[in-house]
Every structure is written in C-alpha cells, then in structure tokens.
Amino acid sequence: MRAALAGARRLGSACRGAPATGRASSSLAAAAHGANQQVVRVPDGSVSALTTPADFFSTLVERVAAARDRVSLVSLYVGDGPLEQQLMRAVSSCEADVLVAMDATRGRRAWPGAAPADFVWSTLAASPPTRSACLALLEHPAAGRWPRNRMGSGRLRESAGTQHIKAYAADGWACVAGANLSTDYFTGRQDRYLVTDSPPLAGVYHAAARLLAASPAAHTREAGATVTHEPAAVEQLTPGEEGRRLQTGLAAALEAACGEAAPQSEGAVPVSLAWQCGMLGLRDDQARLEAVLAAAGEGWRVDVATGYCNMPDHMVGLLAAAARRGAAIRVLTASPAANGFLGARSIPAALPLAYSLLLRAVARRLSAMGVLHAPSDDEPAASVPGRVSLVEWTHPLDHHWAEPRGAAGIGTRPPPDADGPARRTFHGKGLWVERGGEVLTAGGSSNFGCRSFDVDVELQTWVGPVAAESATGTSLLAERDALFAGEAAVPVGLRELEQPGRLPSTLSQYDTGQWVRAGAVLVRQWM
Numbered sequence: 001m002r003a004a005l006a007g008a009r010r011l012g013s014a015c016r017g018a019p020a021t022g023r024a025s026s027s028l029a030a031a032a033h034g035a036n037q038q039v040v041r042v043p044d045g046s047v048s049a050l051t052t053p054a055d056f057f058s059t060l061v062e063r064v065a066a067a068r069d070r071v072s073l074v075s076l077y078v079g080d081g082p083l084e085q086q087l088m089r090a091v092s093s094c095e096a097d098v099l100v101a102m103d104a105t106r107g108r109r110a111w112p113g114a115a116p117a118d119f120v121w122s123t124l125a126a127s128p129p130t131r132s133a134c135l136a137l138l139e140h141p142a143a144g145r146w147p148r149n150r151m152g153s154g155r156l157r158e159s160a161g162t163q164h165i166k167a168y169a170a171d172g173w174a175c176v177a178g179a180n181l182s183t184d185y186f187t188g189r190q191d192r193y194l195v196t197d198s199p200p201l202a203g204v205y206h207a208a209a210r211l212l213a214a215s216p217a218a219h220t221r222e223a224g225a226t227v228t229h230e231p232a233a234v235e236q237l238t239p240g241e242e243g244r245r246l247q248t249g250l251a252a253a254l255e256a257a258c259g260e261a262a263p264q265s266e267g268a269v270p271v272s273l274a275w276q277c278g279m280l281g282l283r284d285d286q287a288r289l290e291a292v293l294a295a296a297g298e299g300w301r302v303d304v305a306t307g308y309c310n311m312p313d314h315m316v317g318l319l320a321a322a323a324r325r326g327a328a329i330r331v332l333t334a335s336p337a338a339n340g341f342l343g344a345r346s347i348p349a350a351l352p353l354a355y356s357l358l359l360r361a362v363a364r365r366l367s368a369m370g371v372l373h374a375p376s377d378d379e380p381a382a383s384v385p386g387r388v389s390l391v392e393w394t395h396p397l398d399h400h401w402a403e404p405r406g407a408a409g410i411g412t413r414p415p416p417d418a419d420g421p422a423r424r425t426f427h428g429k430g431l432w433v434e435r436g437g438e439v440l441t442a443g444g445s446s447n448f449g450c451r452s453f454d455v456d457v458e459l460q461t462w463v464g465p466v467a468a469e470s471a472t473g474t475s476l477l478a479e480r481d482a483l484f485a486g487e488a489a490v491p492v493g494l495r496e497l498e499q500p501g502r503l504p505s506t507l508s509q510y511d512t513g514q515w516v517r518a519g520a521v522l523v524r525q526w527m
Contacts (some may be wrong), residue, residue, distance in 0.1 A: 018220065022223060028433070031270045031291035032440050032462050038254035040261055041268040042198040045471035047463050049479035050193035057177055057186035059195070061087055063170040067096035072169045072209035076162060077106040079182030080119040087181065091412065097132045097181050098124065099206075101213050103163040104137035126417070132221040136213035138455065141242040142279040159526050161279060164445045164456035169206050176461045178429045180309060183426070188489075189340060190393065191292040192305065192428040192479075194443035194461055195432030200260040207253035207458060208273065211246055211323040212470045233274040233527065243280030250275060269428055269472050272462050278454035285446060285460040286453050292319040292433060298326030301383050303435040303480055307340070307427040308351075309333035309359045310527045312448035316365050319388050324372040328383035332484055334426035336502065337396035342425075351510040355527065360497040363390055367494055375491035381484050390497075393426035393488050424488075433465075433481040439473040441463035450525050463517055 033039050050056050064071055064087065071094060078084060078100070100120050107117035114122070120135055120477035140161035144290070167173045168277035168473050179185035196202065216237050237245065250273060276285035293315075296302050302306055302322060309331065311319075323329050332354075336342065341351035366372035366512055373387035381391040430443040447450040466473045481487065496502075504514045510525045 005202050008208065012460065021479060027295065027433065028438065028440060029467050031295050032288055032464065033270065036290060037272050038258050039258045039270045039272045040201050040254060041270055042201055044267045044269055046198045047271065047472045048475040050195055051479060051482055053189060056193045057083060060175065061090045061172045062430050065090035065094055067170040069171050070206055071096045071098045073166045074101045074209050074212060075181045076103050076164055077180055078102060078116045078120050080114055081183040083183050083186045084181060085363045089311040092123050092126065095131065099134045099136065099209055099213060100124065101136040101138055103208055103218060104139045105158045107137045111147045113508045120327050121221065126222040132215065135221050137219040138212055138215065141217050141219040142217060142239045156199050157204065161455045165459045166360050166445050167205050167208065167459055169202050172202045173197050173203040174202040178445055180429050188423055189425045189427050192430045192443050196271065198261050200257040204257050204273060208250060211249040215242060221272050239280045243282045246275055247282060267470060269463060274460045274462060276453065276458040276460065277456065288462060289431065290318060291321050295321035296327040300327040302327055302329045303432040303484055304448060305332040305428045305430050305483060306447045306449060307334055307429055308355050308449060309362060309474050310355065310524060311362055312450050312453065316362055320366055320369040320371045323386055323388050326386055327384045329388045330381065330383055330391055330484055332393060332489065338424065338426045340374045340425045340427060350519065351517045353511060353516050355515060356502050357520050357527065358386045363494050363497055372493065374493040379491055381489040390409060390492050391489050392482060392492050392515065394490050395424050432476065434520060436469065437468050438465035438469050439476050441476050444456060451527055455526060513523055
C-alpha cells in the first residue's frame with residue numbers, strides 16, 4: 001500500500017499530455033462528458049441503480065466480504081453502531097488489501113462511542129500480515145489557508161470544507177453514492193446509489209481513492225507499519241497544485257481503463273468521472289452540468305435531486321432559461337421534516353428551516369421569471385413542459401409542515417411508524433436527463449449547491465446517454481420515477497413554502513428564531 005500511495009503522489013506529473021481516447025461523439029454526450037475527457041465504455045447492464053438503504057447496505061457488505069484483491073471505501077465518516085460493526089467484520093474477513101479514507105475532522109469527532117477513526121483503525125490494525133490495510137484521514141486540501149487553519153477542530157472547521165466524497169469499490173464492483181457509512185444511511189435515510197460492475201471502471205474508483213489518500217494533506221496509517229505519514233512531514237502543495245494533481249491522476253486512471261476495457265458495440269454505456277472543488281480550481285462537474293442545462297430545450301425532461309437545495313443564482317437562471325426553451329424540469333429536495341438535521345442540537349437545529357427559506361428564495365426567483373409551476377391540490381409530481389416544478393420528498397406523517405404551527409412544529413420529530421423506524425429522511429442527489437429516447441444521468445456526492453460547487457471536495461459519475469429501453473436506461477428511469485413519482489414526492493409552490501409553519505416564529509430559539517433568516521443569507525456559501 002505504501003508503494004501504491006507513493007505512486008499516486010507522483011501520478012499527477014507522470015500523466016500530463018496523455019492522449020484522450022474513447023471520447024463520446026454526440027452533442028449530449030459531449031456536454032455530459034466534456035470535449036476532452038476520457039470515456040470508458042462498458043456493456044449495457046453493467047451500470048444500474050440500487051433503490052433502498054437496505055439494498056445499499058446488504059450489497060456493500062456482500063461485495064466487501066467476497067473481495068479477493070482490493071477494497072476501497074471513501075466516505076465523509078463511518079459510524080460505530082451494530083450495522084457498521086457488521087460492515088467492519090466483512091472488511092476484517094475479506095482477503096483483499098483495504099483502504100478506508102474519510103474526512104479528517106469528521107473522523108476525529110467524538111460520537112457517543114469511539115471516534116470514527118479509532119473505530120475503523122481497531123479493525124484495520126488487526127489485519128493479518130498477508131494483506132495491507134490503510135486508514136487515511138483526509139484534510140481538506142485547502143486546510144492551510146486562512147482562516148481555516150485558525151479554526152481549530154470540530155464543527156466550525158468542518159463548515160469551512162470537508163472531503164465529501166462517498167465512493168465504495170470492491171474488486172471489479174463499485175458504488176458512488178451520497179450515503180455515508182452509518183446506521184441512518186443503512187436504514188431510514190433515502191439516498192441515491194449508482195452501481196457499476198466493470199473491472200476496468202472499478203479500477204478508476206480504486207485509483208481515485210489512492211489519489212485522495214496520497215494527498216500531502218492526508219494523515220495515513222498502515223497496519224504493521226511503524227511510521228505514520230503526517231502532513232507536517234512533507235512539502236505542502238498549494239490548492240491549485242493539489243487540484244492539478246487530482247485532475248491529471250484521474251485522467252491517467254481513466255486512460256488506463258479505456259485501454260483495459262474490451263471493445264464494445266454501439267449499445268455500450270459511456271461512463272466518465274469528474275472532480276469538483278472550486279477552492280482547488282476543480283470545476284469539471286459544474287461545467288458539465290451547465291453545458292447540459294444550456295443545451296436543454298423542447299422535448300427534454302430534466303430532473304435534479306438534492307438533499308439540501310441551495311442552488312447558486314446562475315444555476316437557477318440556467319434552469320429558467322431551459323424551461324423557457326420548452327424543457328420540463330423538476331427539482332426534488334427534502335421537506336423540512338425529512339431533513340437529516342431535524343431535531344439536532346444547537347445551531348444545526350436551524351438547518352431545516354434555513355433550507356426551507358432558501359428553497360422559497362429559489363421559488364420566488366423562478367416565479368419572477370415566469371417559469372415556476374404552481375401545483376394544484378393533490379396534484380402528482382408531474383413534468384410540465386416550459387415550467388420548473390419543485391417537489392419535496394416527505395414522510396407521510398410530515399404534513400404538519402404545510403399547516404400553521406401547532407403542537408408538532410419546526411424542530412419536532414414526526415411520530416414513529418407503527419412498524420418501522422422513527423424517521424425517514426431524504427439525502428438523495430443526482431441528475432436525470434431524458435431526450436428523444438435517450439437517458440443520461442450523473443450521480444455522486446454533489447448537492448448541486450453553493451457548498452458543493454465551491455467548498456467541499458466532490459466526485460461525480462456521468463453515465464450515458466443510453467437508449468431508454470436498454471437495461472441500463474430502464475434501471476435509471478425506474479430509479480428516477482421511484483423518487484419523483486412515489487408516494488413520498490409532494491409538489492410544492494410558493495403557497496406551500498410561505499405557510500406560517502415554514503417561517504421564523506420566535507426571537508431566539510435555535511430552530512425557529514428570526515436569526516435563521518439572516519443567518520441563511522450570511523452563510524449561504526457554506527451551506
């Protein structure tokens with residue numbers, strides 16, 4: 001593993017000028033994959049979508065336990081509950097070399113039990129000498145910049161930037177998701193899980209994990225090693241240099257995958273990956289998204305899902321312009337009661353209300369531009385040509401959010417289901433585009449908001465376009481419809497977003513105080 005990480009540190013300089021092969025040719029594909037990006041073509045059916053948290057957990061455990069060569073798990077953090085322990089037992093029992101990487105600040109945050117880094121290391125440290133096991137704590141590559149380096153540790157430091165990627169690979173299988181490795185994401189928190197079953201493509205995810213772990217800003221620890229790599233022991237890269245290292249390293253990995261992939265027929269599925277972190281000068285994912293929206297028009301269906309809706313103004317403008325050209329657009333996000341921060345302590349308790357206010361601001365802009373769809377009572381979340389429809393993913397017991405404040409108001413958790421967990425929350429994120437019998441999707445860790453574009457380190461997978469009736473296309477459309485047209489999807493407009501229960505109602509409480517209105521504006525860039 002040490003040799004692999006050292007090679008990954010050198011990879012940025014080794015692959016400059018590598019020719020791009022396997023490039024997609026159609027205009028939609030060119031917008032999605034970039035004019036000069038490598039595209040790996042895999043057989044139809046090797047890209048699919050999981051649909052539930054339980055599917056995600058069981059599939060991940062099964063694949064990790066069966067791995068024989070290598071396992072790479074990159075997450076914002078790892079929990080320490082019974083399900084996480086089951087996953088770590090699978091890590092311990094497999095025969096593969098293992099790399100687990102997580103954000104350094106989140107990894108050191110104390111849970112009711114052990115800190116995530118200590119919990120994971122207790123498993124990796126016991127690995128047999130016949131295999132390598134490495135834990136990497138990933139400092140944000142811009143950690144040395146003012147003022148973040150003066151923020152100490154904890155939540156304040158996290159707010160200035162994290163390693164936000166969630167990508168999991170075991171041998172030739174990989175899953176890119178928005179889900180972290182904790183009980184909430186294995187049980188009641190609905191996310192998006194894009195799965196690939198292709199050894200050459202999985203190799204790209206393994207390489208991306210090694211690139212992250214090889215950052216000069218990373219803390220790495222290997223089982224059986226007497227030396228721990230610490231950032232202070234090496235020459236630091238500037239944010240721009242680190243961005244170029246990641247970009248060229250990923251390009252080299254994609255180039256290698258293009259060479260390894262068997263020649264495919266015209267029904268093959270084009271796949272590419274894109275970094276995003278404005279602080280590092282990485283805006284590949286954002287550029288692709290903007291190119292797709294700029295091309296959208298009559299006959300297009302564009303669906304965007306985000307766990308936290310905080311789109312920058314220029315993105316709202318692109319959606320509105322596409323709608324004016326005739327595109328049918330839907331934006332799906334969590335309702336306040338399906339927001340994962342509902343019931344949190346201290347300042348995070350304000351986030352459900354803050355995101356509701358930000359969604360209302362988006363709705364007002366769309367309304368002023370004449371493209372906001374105003375849903376009627378009991379209307380399904382349908383696509384409307386020439387309009388942008390806002391949809392909230394909500395728990396069936398969450399409807400008090402659309403009513404005047406009462407006993408069950410902001411900050412109050414919904415009552416438990418009779419036969420299920422106390423809460424269901426929404427954390428899904430992704431893009432689906434349907435046009436002329438073709439389907440395109442993008443999925444990963446990005447929420448398509450201010451923070452995802454500029455602050456956090458993100459990794460996205462772009463798939464397609466593929467025929468809608470293909471195995472991959474059928475899976476992607478079924479996934480989209482389950483999220484946007486299921487019973488949990490409720491259309492909202494300005495009428496719903498301006499109900500008294502969704503506005504600040506007290507002077508100083510964390511979750512409902514008037515301060516939330518100003519706070520959401522002041523710190524919007526970091527939300």
